[in-house]
Amino acid sequence: MPRIAICAPATPITREQADRVLALAAAEFPQLTLEFDPQCFAADGHFAGPDEMRLAALLDCAASGADAVWFAKGGYGSNRIVADAVERLAGREVNQQWFGYSDCGYLLAAAERYGIARAVHGPMPVDIRREGGEQAVRRALAWFAGDRSGLEGGLDGQPAAPFNLTTLAMLCGTRFLPDLTNRVVIVEEVAEHLYAIDRLFFHVTEHLRGIAGLRLGRISDVPENDRPFGSDAEHIARDWCARSGIPYLGRADIGHDAANRIVPFGLA
Amino acid sequence: MPRIAICAPATPITREQADRVLALAAAEFPQLTLEFDPQCFAADGHFAGPDEMRLAALLDCAASGADAVWFAKGGYGSNRIVADAVERLAGREVNQQWFGYSDCGYLLAAAERYGIARAVHGPMPVDIRREGGEQAVRRALAWFAGDRSGLEGGLDGQPAAPFNLTTLAMLCGTRFLPDLTNRVVIVEEVAEHLYAIDRLFFHVTEHLRGIAGLRLGRISDVPENDRPFGSDAEHIARDWCARSGIPYLGRADIGHDAANRIVPFGLA
Numbered sequence: 001m002p003r004i005a006i007c008a009p010a011t012p013i014t015r016e017q018a019d020r021v022l023a024l025a026a027a028e029f030p031q032l033t034l035e036f037d038p039q040c041f042a043a044d045g046h047f048a049g050p051d052e053m054r055l056a057a058l059l060d061c062a063a064s065g066a067d068a069v070w071f072a073k074g075g076y077g078s079n080r081i082v083a084d085a086v087e088r089l090a091g092r093e094v095n096q097q098w099f100g101y102s103d104c105g106y107l108l109a110a111a112e113r114y115g116i117a118r119a120v121h122g123p124m125p126v127d128i129r130r131e132g133g134e135q136a137v138r139r140a141l142a143w144f145a146g147d148r149s150g151l152e153g154g155l156d157g158q159p160a161a162p163f164n165l166t167t168l169a170m171l172c173g174t175r176f177l178p179d180l181t182n183r184v185v186i187v188e189e190v191a192e193h194l195y196a197i198d199r200l201f202f203h204v205t206e207h208l209r210g211i212a213g214l215r216l217g218r219i220s221d222v223p224e225n226d227r228p229f230g231s232d233a234e235h236i237a238r239d240w241c242a243r244s245g246i247p248y249l250g251r252a253d254i255g256h257d258a259a260n261r262i263v264p265f266g267l268a
Numbered sequence: 269m270p271r272i273a274i275c276a277p278a279t280p281i282t283r284e285q286a287d288r289v290l291a292l293a294a295a296e297f298p299q300l301t302l303e304f305d306p307q308c309f310a311a312d313g314h315f316a317g318p319d320e321m322r323l324a325a326l327l328d329c330a331a332s333g334a335d336a337v338w339f340a341k342g343g344y345g346s347n348r349i350v351a352d353a354v355e356r357l358a359g360r361e362v363n364q365q366w367f368g369y370s371d372c373g374y375l376l377a378a379a380e381r382y383g384i385a386r387a388v389h390g391p392m393p394v395d396i397r398r399e400g401g402e403q404a405v406r407r408a409l410a411w412f413a414g415d416r417s418g419l420e421g422g423l424d425g426q427p428a429a430p431f432n433l434t435t436l437a438m439l440c441g442t443r444f445l446p447d448l449t450n451r452v453v454i455v456e457e458v459a460e461h462l463y464a465i466d467r468l469f470f471h472v473t474e475h476l477r478g479i480a481g482l483r484l485g486r487i488s489d490v491p492e493n494d495r496p497f498g499s500d501a502e503h504i505a506r507d508w509c510a511r512s513g514i515p516y517l518g519r520a521d522i523g524h525d526a527a528n529r530i531v532p533f534g535l536a
Contacts, residue, residue, distance in 0.1 A: 045499065166467075170468075172441055173475055195343075199344060202348070203442070
């Protein structure tokens with residue numbers, strides 16, 4: 001009877017979104033117990049409650065004995081509690097997953113680096129609001145129930161490190177990023193200009209020498225700029241890989257969308 | 269008779285902008301010789317010509333014997349030629365200034381790190397288009413003519429390191445950033461959401477432990493988000509300085525505006 005504890009380390013979801021996830025789980029995965037921490041619905045400026053409240057909810061979920069801590073939504077803010085979470089949880093001995101993506105990548109990275117939990121990159125409760133979002137949430141719920149069919153199709157026995165590109169860039173060189181030597185790094189991004197994508201690739205490829213290679217997830221909802229950039233996201237990724245001697249290993253089936261598939265950190 | 273060679277390592281300016289700068293210089297600083305490389309007006313997608321053209325113009329200006337290389341405009345793109353510029357110019361023995369700001373900070377940083385030139389953070393030809401922009405350009409021209417009245421008012425004998433915040437974040441941990449230990453780091457930003465400012469401070473303060481302190485230039489043209497962030501730029505800077513043990517040293521008189529004052533890297 002897997003138990004899933006849900007908190008929002010960054011920005012809040014609505015009760016209606018949580019109710020839709022609960023209804024889907026009850027109908028299709030009755031073997032799962034989902035527990036939304038009330039903090040998921042808190043608001044304090046940009047965030048789902050102040051840092052102290054978000055940290056407390058994360059620590060409560062982590063200590064609850066749940067099989068997985070599921071992050072409700074990204075947005076921005078989990079980096080603001082990652083240092084304290086590491087201080088409180090580093091090196092604990094538990095068999096727990098932390099599951100989410102986007103801004104929650106700060107916590108996934110630290111979970112792996114400090115042995116806090118097994119980090120998994122995949123859909124979040126907030127994805128229920130997307131067109132086709134039930135399919136995304138269903139993919140995560142099936143995973144929690146033990147069904148591995150939601151795994152990304154290109155994982156080939158090499159350890160992976162999946163990230164939102166901005167999140168990875170902000171982690172580079174910090175104490176929260178695990179050693180990515182010999183990893184296949186997979187990145188995706190949403191709602192960033194192509195010049196910003198290019199700039200982020202400059203930064204991360206400077207830091208990622210020694211990785212096994214890079215796979216490119218979806219770069220979606222790119223805003224129009226005042227003039228065309230002159231190349232596309234895949235060309236940008238190939239260019240920076242070539243400049244830095246990182247093998248470009250092709251596309252990956254992750255992104256800020258309903259089709260976002262599941263990638264565990266390390267070996268699948 | 270100071271000679272100023274002008275190129276555009278990132279994005280182009282217009283001939284009309286160059287002509288206005290030339291007219292101002294002719295009228296008020298007849299002792300200066302300004303030479304706009306035709307590359308300043310080139311266009312290739314986002315950029316002022318392809319990487320090879322922008323690099324060639326930069327190398328030409330650097331090798332021209334000019335007293336200063338003045339960068340025409342930021343925007344995005346000087347990071348794409350910085351590695352080749354370093355390879356070609358590192359450790360040369362010349363008494364030349366490189367002068368600009370914003371995206372051109374990649375070249376300023378590398379100039380200082382590799383002894384390529386004396387790096388100076390200040391207004392660029394493109395600033396002529398701003399309201400009050402003549403005053404900004406006049407400040408740079410006066411500097412080239414030997415007048416130090418445009419210096420930022422808070423430089424106090426400690427070596428400085430002035431940056432656009434995003435540019436600094438993308439430089440952190442790379443081979444292009446000089447050692448900032450015991451420097452006063454000064455940052456400014458334009459047209460970024462406050463959540464992005466907060467995120468950039470997370471990243472740079474992780475990298476900047478050991479600096480003498482941080483001063484905050486102007487954070488201007490912050491876009492409206494779907495909800496208020498909950499604090500302002502100065503609170504954000506103070507917060508991340510406190511978290512990381514970096515002394516917060518107050519405001520600085522630099523920014524993406526006509527009042528942008530001049531800050532040499534190192535000692536003024």
